[in-house]
Amino acid sequence: MSAVETGPGLRADCGKCFGLCCVALAFARSADFAVDKDSGEPCRNLTDGHRCGIHSRLRADGYRGCTVYDCFGAGQQVSQVTFGGRDWRGDPDGGRAMFDALPRMRQLHELLAYLTEVRDRPAAAELHPAADRELARVRALTGLGAPELAALDLDAERAAVNPLLLRASELIRAQAPGRRRAGRRGADLLGARLRGADLRGTDFRGACLIGADLRGADLRLADLIGADLRDADLRGADLTGAVFLTQSQVNAARGDAGTRVAPGLDRPAHWA
Incomplete structure (x- = not known):
């Protein structure tokens, strides 16, 4: 599991x-959305059949947030x-x-x-x-x-x-081998340099990991519930067995063919 x-x-x-x-x-014009849209207002790309008319090119057209x-x-x-x-x-x-x-x-x-x-x-x-x-x-x-x-x-x-x-x-x-890692619960790790770090069993509950460099990091058995992984660099990282990791978090991060994720999670199409 x-x-x-x-x-x-x-x-x-x-x-x-x-x-x-x-x-x-609702969403506001930003790097994640190409336009402003109020709650209750249909997206301009929504078809009469309730499907997205630009689903295959959402990121290219400025709707990265929809893919997350x-x-x-x-x-x-x-x-x-x-x-x-x-x-x-x-x-x-x-x-x-x-x-x-x-x-x-x-x-x-x-x-x-x-x-x-x-x-x-x-x-x-x-x-x-x-x-x-x-x-x-x-x-x-x-x-x-x-x-x-x-x-x-x-x-x-x-x-x-x-x-x-x-x-x-x-x-x-507790299954993580070695010494007990220091907790990072709720930590501000915006852009943190954690490349290649042994983070097995670390508590990242609610941590801000936006833009963090986690290339090649070992995140097995790390608790990632509520952690903000937007644009976190997970290329070559190992997330197998990570605790409470969701598809939304995976979608929000950057990864590549070397990123290891759980079988129950889909590899995002935008990962290289």
């Missing part, structure tokens, strides 16, 4: 979604379950309730992904019964109707799961 592997229902299926991320999310985003399957859950397959284009409120539901559902699906990893990690076997209970509880929340979902205290839900994730991280990282 390795990083966050999104199983059935936790991997985006755009064919079962009404292009919600292309409408619900991952809904963890929340898009199809909201489209097909919460709203019963109803298209936002014909909705009385113009889809506003659906757009509001997407980021909330995404948070729940992200929790499911983390809990699934805990359940699948042999090193966290003592936590498997608790993980099963939390999985069942959070799955039930994903089936709530739109009004109930809107009223849900998501901060409280994350707080309820967090102790389990912290303990799982400790158990998994």
